[in-house]
Each structure stands twice: as C-alpha cells, then as structure tokens.
Amino acid sequence: MGRLLRTGLNAGTEAPRVVGGEGVHFLLDDGRRVLDGSNTGGPLGHGHPRMAEALRAAVSLPTVSEGWRWAGRDAAAEALFETGLADEGWAGAVRFCLSGSEANDIALSLAQALTGRQPIATRERAYHGLVGLSRDVTVQPHWHGGLAAPGATRRPFPGAPVRVLPAPEGAAWRSDGAVPAPLAERLAAAPGQLADSAAVILDYTQGGFYHDGAYQDAVAGMARAAGCLWIADEVVTGLGRAGRAFAFQGGTSRPDMATLGKGLGGGAQAVAAIILSHEMVERLRGAAWQNYGTLRGHPIAMAAVAAYLRILREEALLARVAALETLFRRRLVAMARRHPSVCRVAGQGLHWTVELHGPDWRGWLADTPEAPVASRVAARALSLGAVIGTSGEQTSLFLAPPLVIGEAEAERLLAILDESLLVADRAHNEGAGGG
Numbered sequence: 001m002g003r004l005l006r007t008g009l010n011a012g013t014e015a016p017r018v019v020g021g022e023g024v025h026f027l028l029d030d031g032r033r034v035l036d037g038s039n040t041g042g043p044l045g046h047g048h049p050r051m052a053e054a055l056r057a058a059v060s061l062p063t064v065s066e067g068w069r070w071a072g073r074d075a076a077a078e079a080l081f082e083t084g085l086a087d088e089g090w091a092g093a094v095r096f097c098l099s100g101s102e103a104n105d106i107a108l109s110l111a112q113a114l115t116g117r118q119p120i121a122t123r124e125r126a127y128h129g130l131v132g133l134s135r136d137v138t139v140q141p142h143w144h145g146g147l148a149a150p151g152a153t154r155r156p157f158p159g160a161p162v163r164v165l166p167a168p169e170g171a172a173w174r175s176d177g178a179v180p181a182p183l184a185e186r187l188a189a190a191p192g193q194l195a196d197s198a199a200v201i202l203d204y205t206q207g208g209f210y211h212d213g214a215y216q217d218a219v220a221g222m223a224r225a226a227g228c229l230w231i232a233d234e235v236v237t238g239l240g241r242a243g244r245a246f247a248f249q250g251g252t253s254r255p256d257m258a259t260l261g262k263g264l265g266g267g268a269q270a271v272a273a274i275i276l277s278h279e280m281v282e283r284l285r286g287a288a289w290q291n292y293g294t295l296r297g298h299p300i301a302m303a304a305v306a307a308y309l310r311i312l313r314e315e316a317l318l319a320r321v322a323a324l325e326t327l328f329r330r331r332l333v334a335m336a337r338r339h340p341s342v343c344r345v346a347g348q349g350l351h352w353t354v355e356l357h358g359p360d361w362r363g364w365l366a367d368t369p370e371a372p373v374a375s376r377v378a379a380r381a382l383s384l385g386a387v388i389g390t391s392g393e394q395t396s397l398f399l400a401p402p403l404v405i406g407e408a409e410a411e412r413l414l415a416i417l418d419e420s421l422l423v424a425d426r427a428h429n430e431g432a433g434g435g
C-alpha cells in the first residue's frame with residue numbers, strides 16, 4: 001500500500017527505507033547497517049540510552065498546554081540557561097514552541113509588532129522555514145514552498161517585503177582560489193536595506209554559506225544603528241552543531257532574539273524555542289504577547305530538552321565536535337583538491353557543505369526530471385554504507401553526522417564520500433556538470 005505522501009531529502013532518488021537505528025547508524029529494511037552522515041535533527045544519534053530512559057519516565061506525565069504552568073517547563077528553561085547560556089548575560093527569557101519554522105515565524109512577527117515595520121531582511125540563499133513569515137524570508141530558490149515541475153510556471157505568493165543582503169563567503173577552499181571582496185564593500189548597501197526593516201534574521205549554514213564573527217558583527221552593528229532587530233537563526237547550529245553552544249559566539253555581538261530547533265530535544269522529540277534578550281523582555285513588560293500553542297512546551301518535549309542538555313554537558317559533546325571540526329576541515333579540503341568536480345568546501349563544527357561544479361543554483365527550482373549530480377553521489381554513498389544529504393539541491397552535498405560520532409566512524413564516512421565523488425568527477429569530465 002502506498003498511502004503515505006512521501007518527500008525526499010535527495011531530489012530524484014528513492015529515500016532509504018529505515019526500520020531502526022543504533023548509535024550513529026541507521027538499520028535499513030534490506031538488512032544493511034549504514035552510517036547516518038546527514039541528520040541535523042539527531043545530535044545524539046539513535047537510541048541513546050539516557051535519552052530513552054528520560055522519555056520512558058515522561059510518558060506518564062499529564063498533558064499540560066502552554067497556557068498552564070508546568071514545573072518541568074520551568075526546569076527545562078533553567079537547564080537551557082545553566083548549560084547553553086551560562087556565560088551569556090544578555091539572555092533574559094525563553095519561550096518553547098514546536099518547530100524551527102514556527103520559532104522563526106513567531107520571532108519575526110514579534111519584531112514587526114515591536115518596531116511597527118513590515119519588511120524583513122535576510123541574507124542570500126537563506127532558508128528559515130516554510131511557515132508564515134519564515135517562508136517569506138526563505139530565499140533559497142527551490143524552497144519556495146510551491147510546486148515544481150518541468151515547464152511549470154512558478155506562482156509566488158504575496159508576503160512580507162524581503163530585503164536580501166549579500167551572503168558571507170566563509171569557504172574553507174575554492175577551486176578558483178578567488179578572494180572575496182572586502183566586507184565593507186560587500187555590505188555597502190546593507191544600511192539602506194535595514195533602514196525600514198523590522199528585523200534581520202541570519203542563519204549560519206543554509207545554502208552552504210557559513211560566516212565568521214566579522215560578518216555577523218558588521219550586520220548586527222548596522223541593524224542596531226537602523227533600529228532593526230537582529231534574530232540569530234540557530235535552528236541548525238544551536239547547542240552543539242557549531243562546536244560551541246551557539247554559532248553567534250564566534251562574534252562579539254549578541255542578538256535581540258535567537259531561535260532554536262532540530263537538536264534541542266536531542267533528536268528524540270520535536271521542540272523549538274525563542275530566546276529573548278533582557279532588553280526584549282523589558283519591551284514586553286505590561287503587554288500581552290498574543291499567540292498561544294496547545295502543544296508548545298509539552299511535558300514530554302520538556303523532558304527531552306532537559307535530558308539533552310544534561311547529556312551535552314556530562315558527555316562533553318561540545319569539545320568532541322570542536323576536535324572533529326579540525327579533522328573534517330583537513331580531510332575535506334584535501335579531498336576537494338583531488339576531485340575536479342568539487343568547486344567549494346565550507347563548514348564549521350559538524351556541519352559541512354561540498355559544492356560541485358554545475359548550473360548556477362539561482363536558476364534551479366527542483367524542476368529537472370532527472371536526478372541531479374549531487375543526488376547521484378548520495379545514492380553511490382548509500383550503496384557504500386552511508387546516508388549523505390543534499391537538502392534537495394542540485395550541486396551541494398552536506399555532512400552533518402550525530403555529535404556522538406567517533407573518529408573512526410568519521411573517517412569511514414569521509415572515505416565513503418571520497419569514493420562517491422568519483423560519480424561527480426565522471427559527470428564533470430563528460431561535461432554534464434549539474435546533471
């Protein structure tokens with residue numbers, strides 16, 4: 001029976017059929033045990049015993065909506081501040097919600113309400129979600145939220161006006177050796193773009209663009225001067241993926257709001273959050289923030305958050321990720337130099353993008369009938385024993401293994417990618433490029 005309307009991470013390919021998981025491995029229906037190499041929602045891998053124990057204990061908890069006080073929700077908030085925000089004196093309060101898309105939508109709508117402005121700014125190739133305002137500021141072309149088919153006409157939907165800032169470069173290696181223009185030159189138009197914006201929202205990985213503190217601090221300074229709020233989208237990077245508690249800690253600036261999702265529940269429960277600065281909390285004093293969610297801050301989700309934060313701290317996962325970042329950077333740059341199909345490598349912590357030569361991403365809407373070259377590389381990797389993702393992109397592969405991965409398993413994942421890139425090399429040498 002085929003009643004489930006399926007989606008797929010890798011365009012044009014059949015998704016692996018998962019029947020179980022153990023540690024950093026998926027178990028497939030054909031009996032294979034394969035490495036989980038691209039799973040931003042699973043920082044603890046699969047079946048972590050401490051997380052399983054916490055959830056077993058939580059199943060008997062009452063169902064308490066966001067509108068009622070729940071001690072476990074208070075405890076999860078305190079754990080977040082004690083573990084993730086211990087040295088972040090700017091942070092004032094947290095509100096839990098259901099998904100990263102929802103967290104971004106709520107944060108953006110709050111920014112509009114507080115500033116009285118409608119436009120929102122983001123950076124090139126951004127993805128912030130597919131709900132409400134988060135979809136409006138998703139400017140990565142193929143994630144426009146509509147239908148894509150060969151020959152179809154894209155029908156955009158009206159939404160908030162969006163200002164698109166130049167993307168950061170942030171590459172660890174480029175095949176053309178190009179040096180990006182100075183930051184001040186690239187962001188010369190940004191003050192004008194921010195002048196009427198309610199907020200600027202920045203993420204740290206989407207589209208394979210990663211940025212250092214200099215880019216963040218420059219945009220944050222311009223936003224403050226323009227009366228524009230700054231939202232750090234840490235849905236992917238928050239609480240471990242970047243090798244530190246938050247990616248924004250790479251700069252000196254601190255956001256007005258930060259959003260969390262994906263790994264916040266340790267991969268065991270869907271949960272997200274919005275962190276507000278002390279200044280934002282003061283601006284809300286005496287006002288009613290008019291939105292509510294029946295299942296936000298659900299007791300089982302709060303148990304997962306508290307358990308993940310304990311595991312993150314007690315198993316020293318941030319230090320593990322920081323050490324593995326050095327390995328991934330060294331191996332991926334060396335790999336890229338050997339493969340003519342690779343044009344760019346970028347990343348941080350345990351989130352890395354390998355971009356292949358091919359058609360410009362700006363013109364692709366996921367409307368090609370054949371499997372893109374990146375998906376063909378991913379299919380080869382699966383046959384060799386590893387799941388590697390593409391975010392549905394035509395020429396980009398990304399690696400985001402569980403934070404609990406060991407060095408030997410990381411080396412095996414990288415070796416599988418190395419061999420799989422021969423598929424892209426053949427396509428590149430034949431002139432097929434983007435496939």
